[in-house]
Amino acid sequence: MSADLIKKNFLFVNRKAPYGTLHGRESIDATLMAAAFEQAVSVLYLDDGVFMLQKGQQADAIQSQDFSTALENFTTYGIQNIYVDQLSMQQRGLAAEDLLFDVKILSAEEIAELVDAQDIILSY
């Protein structure tokens, strides 16, 4: 069967903070590509990955491309299943109002169920 006809559940797991490495930025690109291929896309932020969603990033201070600008493309590409680990946020002093956009905040059990429903899990 050709790739055109298949729709799989893709989960992009982000665990690394932005800017210190480029993993988060390249994760965004891969996520957008999966949406462009009309796959069922979910994005999960946990551990330091939750910092990717911090409001008020000023990447030009370190002459870097802005991760948060790239994340705005999620809306354009219709990516709505954006999940964040509740404990990761609490441990890092983040509240929902600190984040760039609305997300679904999940418990560990809910995340385990989310992961179990995926066909492809890409980890960054």
Add this chain to the structure above:
Amino acid sequence: MILHTVNQSPLQTQSLQSCLRFIKPGSSLLLIENGVYGALTNTPCSADIEIAMNSISVYALEPDLQARGITHKLLPGIKLADYNTFVDLAAEHSSVQSWL
């Protein structure tokens, strides 16, 4: 059920700790590369692995244990895997989640 792999030492990063938070009963955990240090006895994470083994299978990649000289220091219950086992586990589970 998912095959989870962890390739970082739990004494260095929290990848193993995070994995254990989300791993469902009946899943499998394969420790590879520096992740095999998670199979050691008498470390701060040994108790967590022992508890986890009540509900999941925990494997350690034997070539990585041998490279690091720690084959004789493992928690009872850790299953030894080679690359063939790694492939079999990936095939038998519905997907693979790599904790990097």
Add this chain to the structure above:
Amino acid sequence: MIFSLSITEAPYSYQAATTAYHFAKAALGKSHSIYRVFFSNNGVHSGSALACPPQGEINISEQWLELAKEHNIDLVVCVAAALRRGILDTDEAKRRGKPFGNVAQGYTISGLGQLIEAGIVSDRLVTFGA
């Protein structure tokens, strides 16, 4: 079963590329097939034609090429990650006024769509990184 692999770290600096290679060999030995190996992030360095590891050390780039030739595996280097890190084919080097291209023959430089397509058509997509 059809496997594809995603490698996101550089050879030698991290064990990921070697672990992936051993996984691939084991899978092929068990009569599974490997559809594509996609190198992204620092993994693109596996596609360099210029690596000269010391004598006695394995040449990971060449090992992947041998495996790919024997088993018809698509070795793809992510174009965006490659350009950032200075891995170019000859045409791209000419276009950008660089003195030469350095991607090893047998590796294709292409976009992230190849990673997604690999996930769609394969039974399993396994990530090796750090």
